[in-house]
Structure formats: C-alpha cells, structure tokens
Amino acid sequence: MxxxxxxxxxxxxxxxxxxxxxxxxxxxxxxxxxxxxxxxxxxxxxxxxxxxxxxxxxxSSKPPTQELATTEAAINQADQVGAKEYAPLEIREARKKLQKAKELVEKKEHEKAKRLASRAEIDAELAEAKALSEKSQNAVEQLRESIRLLEKEIKRNQKKQ
Structure with missing residues (x-):
C-alpha cells in the first residue's frame, strides 16, 4: 500500500x-x-x-464485496426459514438496503455501501429470527392443541369405564 x-x-x-x-x-x-x-x-x-x-x-477504500456477499447469504438464509411469510417487512427492507448498497458501489461510494450492507444484514438476521420465533410459537400452539385434545380424549375414555 x-x-x-x-x-x-x-x-x-x-x-x-x-x-x-x-x-x-x-x-x-x-x-x-x-x-x-x-x-x-x-x-x-x-x-x-x-x-x-x-x-x-x-x-483506497475497496468495494465491500465480502459484506455484500455476507448480506446476500443472510437474506437467503432468512428466506429458507420462511421470512417471506413470517417477517415480510424486515426481509423486504433488507433487500432494499442491499440493492441500494450495490448502487452505491457502482457510484464508488464504498464506505456508505459497506454501512448499508451491514444494516441490510441486520435486517435479514432480524427477519430470520422473527420467522424462527413465529414458527416455534406455531409449533407450541399445535402441541398445546394436541395435548388439549388428548386430555379431552382421556377424560371421555375415563367416563366410559
């Protein structure tokens, strides 16, 4: 250098x-x-x-290619766990920020692009966490409903005897 x-x-x-x-x-x-x-x-x-x-x-600032790649991976990971369905706002924001970061790279505004890519990655991670949380809550609700139905069935069977 x-x-x-x-x-x-x-x-x-x-x-x-x-x-x-x-x-x-x-x-x-x-x-x-x-x-x-x-x-x-x-x-x-x-x-x-x-x-x-x-x-x-x-x-001397280099294009944030690594940050952009990491952000894209985070968005893809969020998509795989259902962010489109469970956290559409967050994943949409992550995509917008990533697109804007790519535009800034083309304009040679590498530091701004790096910061925006970082924010997009955080949005993608939030979307992933919300999607996983929502899925977990749905699973808990299904288990509770299954337990309730089993208890109901047990009580009915006990009354028959």
Missing part, C-alpha cells in the same frame, strides 16, 4: 520545512532571497504531498 511511503515522504517534508524555517529565523543563510524561494517551494511541496495523501486515503 502506498500510505507508508507517502507518510514517510510527508514526514521528510515536514522536517525539511522545520529546518529551513529555523535557518530563516536565525538568519544563518547569507542569501535570504534564495532561502525565501526555497521555503516557498518547500511549502508548496508540502501542500501538494498532503493533497496527494488525502486523495490516496479517500481512493
């Missing part, structure tokens, strides 16, 4: 600027006009280097 090299260059420029400025203040150079020009040139280099480093830092 180019950042460590850029950081080293930037630190060298800062050190040079400091040295030149100290010499300038002390008046240790006989030719002050040359020093003034050198100092200005050094400042210009410093500013250009700083600008390049800032641009490099902004451009």
């Amino acid at each position: 180019s950042t460590p090299m850029g950081t080293r260059v930037l630190k060298d420029h800062i050190r040079n600027v400091d040295n030149w400025y100290l010499l300038y203040q002390k008046g240790e150079d006989n030719n002050m006009e040359i020093m003034k020009g050198s100092f200005k040139e050094l400042c210009a280099r410093f500013l250009v280097s700083s600008f390049i480093l800032i641009l490099a830092a902004c451009a």
Whole structure:
C-alpha cells in the first residue's frame, strides 16, 4: 500500500520545512532571497504531498464485496426459514438496503455501501429470527392443541369405564 511511503515522504517534508524555517529565523543563510524561494517551494511541496495523501486515503477504500456477499447469504438464509411469510417487512427492507448498497458501489461510494450492507444484514438476521420465533410459537400452539385434545380424549375414555 502506498500510505507508508507517502507518510514517510510527508514526514521528510515536514522536517525539511522545520529546518529551513529555523535557518530563516536565525538568519544563518547569507542569501535570504534564495532561502525565501526555497521555503516557498518547500511549502508548496508540502501542500501538494498532503493533497496527494488525502486523495490516496479517500481512493483506497475497496468495494465491500465480502459484506455484500455476507448480506446476500443472510437474506437467503432468512428466506429458507420462511421470512417471506413470517417477517415480510424486515426481509423486504433488507433487500432494499442491499440493492441500494450495490448502487452505491457502482457510484464508488464504498464506505456508505459497506454501512448499508451491514444494516441490510441486520435486517435479514432480524427477519430470520422473527420467522424462527413465529414458527416455534406455531409449533407450541399445535402441541398445546394436541395435548388439549388428548386430555379431552382421556377424560371421555375415563367416563366410559
């Protein structure tokens, strides 16, 4: 990555600027006009280097392909446990956010895309949890109904005897 090299260059420029400025203040150079020009040139280099480093830092973010893949897997997992039926709002929101994250990747807004993909994954996990919870509650209700019918049958059989 180019950042460590850029950081080293930037630190060298800062050190040079400091040295030149100290010499300038002390008046240790006989030719002050040359020093003034050198100092200005050094400042210009410093500013250009700083600008390049800032641009490099902004451009260095990579597309969040792993996050998008993880989010898609979470949505698929939620679908497999019945999120469409039991948590339609949450799974729909997850899909919308994933689609928006993909659009942001195309626009090179990788950090925003990464955050949105993360939110979509959370929505998908919520949809999965709601679907599993709802299925579990339905199973409990069916078991209770089965127990109630069995108890009713037992009582009826006891009355016959």
